[in-house]
Amino acid sequence: MLNIQSHVSLKPHNTFGIDANARYWVEVANEDDLKTVLQLTDFINQPKLILGGGSNVLLCHDFDGLVVKVAIQGINVSREDDDHIYITAGAGVNWHELVQFCVQRGYAGMENLALIPGTVGAAPMQNIGAYGVELEQVFESLTAVHILTSERKTFTHAECAFGYRESVFKRDLKGQYIITSVTFQLNKRPIFHTRYGAIQETLTEMGVSDDRLSIKAISEAVIRIRRSKLPDPSQIGNAGSFFKNPEIPKIQFDTLKDQHPDLPGYPMGDDVVKIPAGWLIEQAGWKGYRSGDAGVHARQALVLVNYGNATGDEILLLAKKVQESVHDKFGVTISPEVNVI
Known part of the structure; x- marks a missing residue:
């Protein structure tokens, strides 16, 4: 049976642990319930946010609409x-x-x-x-x-x-x-x-x-x-890798490699090279940085963290500063992997 609630905290439902609220909230356990929710007259014109594990979102404000938690199992x-x-x-x-x-x-x-x-x-x-x-x-x-x-x-x-x-x-x-x-x-x-x-x-x-190698x-x-490098979201709020690894033209990579001999690169074909965003961020001096409760993880610079009570806007501001710093130092644009809501 559907249980549509109002004014629900989303803090337990996003791994960053951002304290934001949903105007309306519903959890659906099967496709029929989902279709029922979508056809309800009161919610047809409401903005909708679809949540799974909440591990790839940064909530920068309350959501003035219906949050649908998809809980279909099997x-x-x-x-x-x-x-x-x-x-x-x-x-x-x-x-x-x-x-x-x-x-x-x-x-x-x-x-x-x-x-x-x-x-x-x-x-x-x-x-x-x-x-x-x-x-x-x-x-x-x-x-x-x-x-x-x-x-x-x-x-x-x-x-x-x-x-x-x-x-x-x-x-x-x-x-x-x-x-x-x-x-x-x-x-x-x-x-x-x-x-x-x-x-x-x-x-x-x-x-x-090699002779004992298995998928297990x-x-x-x-x-x-992963456990050695990445923080547990139940201990420190985060959404894993915040930025994508940028792909740049090989000619640009070669120039950067001359300037920074330790720069790692992975050829992707078509004269494109993928470089680790974490390396760029660390070289730009951000690893372990903290401002209030918003920070860059001390062991993995690719991960932005919430040490307790950071807002989504504070995390986003930090992300933008990191992007600008990396671009100023390397001429490379890094883009968020996380969805900003």
Whole structure:
């Protein structure tokens, strides 16, 4: 049964821990309830904010409309063939729980994406990725409901138009659909990705040799790395990586490399090189910076943090200062990965 509440605090529902309020709030546990909410006369013209785990938003003010918390659960095997197994998960399923579900059953492809905060429904919106793997590599399709018409639509891989930390849902279809379930294509025979970041080094520290390599070992290595570098949102408010890693022309990278020999770079093809935003921010002197309760994490400069009572505006002001500083020093623009509301 639907329970629409008014004047609800969003502080427990965003990992930054920002104290903002929703004029109206509702949690939906299935697609039918979602459609019912969208068709209610009193709310048809209300602005709507869709929340999953609240791990990729920065709330800069109260939301004067309806916040819809998508809590659709369920993980099941939808079909399989000789090489793949297809898993469908509700949009409200915790992402890490889905990864562990697959790893424990030997379904390969998601292991590098372990411990990413958030829910399944939010994952394709920004094409989440980590340690050399992006969601689009295991994505098959999704279902979504149109906010205005309540029409249900299935989106294929091509229709999602994935890019680096983005999709059609952050561009042409922004604010038009609510994702209700996602289907993933996992491999029965694993393809290991161990060259990115400190995965290989961590596997060695764990005593995992090449002949004992498994998706479970890779998942455990990724979890160990993330826990050592990234703050726990239950302890310090944050939304993980605040900025995207910028991609710049190779000619610009070569010039910067001459000036800064330690600058890391990852060739992306088409004479484009991706560089770590965290390295740029750290070199610009921001690592460990704090102003009031807004700060840059002491172990990972890519993460902005709320030490207690920072407002969204204070975090956003800090983000803009970091962007300006990086651009002044390197001539490189870094863009937020987090959605500013």
